[in-house]
Amino acid sequence: MKSYKNYLKEAFNFRPANEKEIKSNPAIPKDWQAFIIDVWKLFGETVVFQATGKLNKQGEVSGDALAGKIRPDEWFKIKSGKRKIGSGFKVEFNPSGATLKLSKQYGEWDYSINLVAGLGSGAKGPNGAQWESLITHQLNVLLGEPDADTAAAKIANEFYPVYLEPAMAIAKNFNKQLGASNIMTQYGASSGSLSSLWKRHGAGNATPKTDMYTKNFNVSLKKAGGSQLASGGREETLATFYAALEYMSVSKSSKKAISGIMNEIQDKFTKIAMDYGSAELDTLASGGKAQGKTSKDLSKKDKDELKRFSETEKFHKELNVKLKDTLSFDKNPEFLKWYIFEAMSGYKKFDGSLSAASVCVTFNADDGNISMINVTSNGKSKGLKGAPTPSNELIAKASKVKVYSAWKSSGSKPYSTFRISGDNHTRDKETLVDCTLSDIIRKEIMLDEDVKSLGMNLTEEIIALDEFALIKSIAGKLKQAGKDSLKWAQGFFKKVSQQVSKALKGIMKFGARMFEALFQFLGIEITDVSASVPSDMSDFVNK
Numbered sequence: 001m002k003s004y005k006n007y008l009k010e011a012f013n014f015r016p017a018n019e020k021e022i023k024s025n026p027a028i029p030k031d032w033q034a035f036i037i038d039v040w041k042l043f044g045e046t047v048v049f050q051a052t053g054k055l056n057k058q059g060e061v062s063g064d065a066l067a068g069k070i071r072p073d074e075w076f077k078i079k080s081g082k083r084k085i086g087s088g089f090k091v092e093f094n095p096s097g098a099t100l101k102l103s104k105q106y107g108e109w110d111y112s113i114n115l116v117a118g119l120g121s122g123a124k125g126p127n128g129a130q131w132e133s134l135i136t137h138q139l140n141v142l143l144g145e146p147d148a149d150t151a152a153a154k155i156a157n158e159f160y161p162v163y164l165e166p167a168m169a170i171a172k173n174f175n176k177q178l179g180a181s182n183i184m185t186q187y188g189a190s191s192g193s194l195s196s197l198w199k200r201h202g203a204g205n206a207t208p209k210t211d212m213y214t215k216n217f218n219v220s221l222k223k224a225g226g227s228q229l230a231s232g233g234r235e236e237t238l239a240t241f242y243a244a245l246e247y248m249s250v251s252k253s254s255k256k257a258i259s260g261i262m263n264e265i266q267d268k269f270t271k272i273a274m275d276y277g278s279a280e281l282d283t284l285a286s287g288g289k290a291q292g293k294t295s296k297d298l299s300k301k302d303k304d305e306l307k308r309f310s311e312t313e314k315f316h317k318e319l320n321v322k323l324k325d326t327l328s329f330d331k332n333p334e335f336l337k338w339y340i341f342e343a344m345s346g347y348k349k350f351d352g353s354l355s356a357a358s359v360c361v362t363f364n365a366d367d368g369n370i371s372m373i374n375v376t377s378n379g380k381s382k383g384l385k386g387a388p389t390p391s392n393e394l395i396a397k398a399s400k401v402k403v404y405s406a407w408k409s410s411g412s413k414p415y416s417t418f419r420i421s422g423d424n425h426t427r428d429k430e431t432l433v434d435c436t437l438s439d440i441i442r443k444e445i446m447l448d449e450d451v452k453s454l455g456m457n458l459t460e461e462i463i464a465l466d467e468f469a470l471i472k473s474i475a476g477k478l479k480q481a482g483k484d485s486l487k488w489a490q491g492f493f494k495k496v497s498q499q500v501s502k503a504l505k506g507i508m509k510f511g512a513r514m515f516e517a518l519f520q521f522l523g524i525e526i527t528d529v530s531a532s533v534p535s536d537m538s539d540f541v542n543k
Contacts, residue, residue, distance in 0.1 A: 169368020
C-alpha cells in the first residue's frame with residue numbers, strides 16, 4: 001500500500017466548497033482527489049481536511065497524517081450506524097484514541113482518513129465550564145435537539161471526537177437519573193444577582209450555584225477527583241450563617257427551640273446580674289481590692305480606667321460565656337440543616353432565582369458515571385419556590401457538618417467589649433431594634449427613685465460612663481448616703497430583667513431576622529464563621 005506521504009508537498013487546512021476546489025488544490029495529490037471528493041460528498045461543507053506533514057532536508061515528509069474534522073453530530077451518526085457512508089468504505093473506530101477512520105481502495109491504492117477533532121486535540125482536556133458544554137450538548141443530542149443550546153454546542157465541538165465517548169456516557173446517565181425529557185441549557189457562565197442579605201454582610205461572589213438547567217432541575221456540577229476549592233471567603237460564610245438563622249427563625253419545627261433559647265438568655269442574664277450585685281458592688285466604691293490592687297495603690301487615671309473597665313468586663317465576660325453555650329448553633333440539627341441547604345443551593349443568596357441549585361451532580365470523566373445529592377426534595381427546582389424543602393438526604397448529610405462561629409460584645413465604650421475570638425472587624429449595619437440591653441439599663445437608672453434622690457447629673461454621668469461603670473458609681477454614692485446598695489442593686493436588676501423579658505418576646509416577632517435583632521439587642525457581633533464539610537459536598541459548598 002502506498003502512503004499519501006509520497007505525494008504530499010505542503011501542509012494544508014482545507015474546507016472545500018465544491019469538487020473543483022478539491023481538484024485544483026495543489027496540496028492534495030491527484031491519487032487522493034477521488035477519495036477526498038467521495039468524503040466531501042458524504043459530509044458536504046461540514047468536513048475540514050487537514051494535513052501538517054512537512055518536508056525534511058532529504059525531501060521526505062514527516063509529521064501528522066492527513067485528517068478530516070467533521071461536525072460531532074455527523075461523527076456520532078457514523079459511530080452509531082445512523083449515517084450511511086456509502087459503498088466500499090471501511091469504518092474503523094479506535095475508542096482509546098477516540099478517532100474514527102474511513103478507508104477505501106481506489107484502483108491499486110488504499111486510502112484512509114482519520115476523522116478527529118483537530119490535530120493535537122488531546123493536548124489539554126476540557127475545564128469545568130467546557131465539561132458543562134459537553135454534557136449539555138450531548139444530552140440535547142440524545143433528546144434529538146443537538147442545537148438547543150448553540151453556545152454550548154459550539155464549545156463542545158472543539159473537543160470532539162476525543163471527548164465524545166465520555167460526554168455521551170455522562171449524558172445518558174444524566175437522562176437516566178434525572179428522568180429529564182427536557183432539553184438542557186448551560187448557565188454557569190452567567191452572573192447571579194445577589195440578595196440584600198448577602199450585600200448587608202459584604203459578600204460579593206455572584207457566581208451562580210446552577211451550572212446547567214432543565215425544566216425540572218437546576219444542576220450544580222463538579223468533576224470527580226477535581227481539586228478541592230479553598231474555603232469560602234469570610235463574608236460568604238458569614239452571610240450563609242445569617243441565612244441559616246433566617247430559615248430557622250421562620251421554620252415551624254424551630255419554634256420550640258427558639259423559645260428555649262430566649263428563656264435561657266433571660267434566665268442567665270438574671271442569674272449573672274444578681275451574682276454581680278451580691279458579690280461585686282462594694283469593690284471599688286468601698287476601697288476594697290479589685291483586680292489584685294487596692295484603690296490606694298492606683299493613680300487617679302488608673303482608678304478611672306479600672307472603674308470603667310472591671311465591672312463591665314466581668315459582667316460581659318460571664319454573660320457571653322453563658323450565651324455562647326446557649327447560642328451554640330453548631331450543635332443544633334435544625335441550624336445545621338439550613339446552613340448546608342443554603343451553602344449548596346444559594347437559595348437566599350440569589351433570592352430563589354435560576355442561579356440557585358436544586359441538585360448537585362458529580363461526574364466521572366473516565367467511566368461516565370455520575371452521583372447526585374438532592375438539595376431539594378427529589379432534586380427538583382420547584383423545591384426552591386416559596387418555603388424551600390431540603391431533601392432527607394441533605395438533612396442526613398448535615399449531621400456531619402461542623403460550623404464554628406466567633407463573636408464578641410460590641411459595646412460602644414472601649415473597655416466594655418469582651419472578645420471571645422475573632423478580630424476587631426466592625427461594620428455599619430441596619431438597626432432593627434429600637435432599644436438594646438444597654439438602653440434598658442440606662443432607662444431604668446433614669447427612672448429609679450433612689451437614684452433621683454441623689455441629685456446626680458445623670459446626663460453627664462451617662463455620657464461619660466458605660467452602663468456597668470455607671471451602676472458602680474451609683475452604688476458607691478448610695479452607700480455613702482447611708483443606703484443599702486446591695487438591696488438597691490437586687491431590686492434594680494429585677495426591674496431590668498422584667499424589661500429584658502418583654503424585649504425578648506418582642507424580638508421573636510421579627511420573623512426571619514429575629515436572630516439578627518437578638519444579636520443587636522444583646523450587643524453581640526458575629527466576627528467570623530468557618531465550616532468543616534464532608535469531601536463529597538465541599539466543592540459545592542465553597543463554589
